[in-house]
Amino acid sequence: MRAYIQANKSGEFYNVNAFIAFEGFASLGWEIxxxxxxxxxxxxxxxxxxxxxxxxxxxxxxxxxxERSQREIDYPDSLSSYFGRKIWTTRI
Structure with missing residues (x-):
């Protein structure tokens, strides 16, 4: 299996989350x-x-x-028990 992970123009992972994803997928033997x-x-x-x-x-x-919903928060309700927090849309 293959994981494409975003890097900056210098070839460094663009943030810590990308690096952590790299570590995880690499440990599973995925092609990065x-x-x-x-x-x-x-x-x-x-x-x-x-x-x-x-x-x-x-x-x-x-x-x-x-196709995806145009809403920014579009998690399916069936996954809400896995969120570990309340997620909602609001306005400031």
């Missing part, structure tokens, strides 16, 4: 591929994992033809 922009990806396998910023993940979902 760093990317800067999701448009660099040549493969189009929907089973590959993409770890990156919101914009890159959204573009990847679009490329795969996966």
């Amino acid at each position: 591929i760093k990317f800067h922009d999701v448009n660099e990806m040549k493969e189009n396998n929907p089973e590959d994992i993409v770890v990156g910023g919101i914009g890159n993940v959204r573009r990847r979902l679009e490329k795969l033809g996966i």
Whole structure:
């Protein structure tokens, strides 16, 4: 299996979360591929994992033809028992 993990232009992981994802996937024996922009990806396998910023993940979902809700918080209600916290939409 393959995990694409976002890096900056220097090839360093773009934040600590990307590095932690790298450590986890590497320990599972996954192939790790760093990317800067999701448009660099040549493969189009929907089973590959993409770890990156919101914009890159959204573009990847679009490329795969996966429609998503336009709401920012769109977790399915069936997963709410796993959140470990209350998640809601509000306005300031």
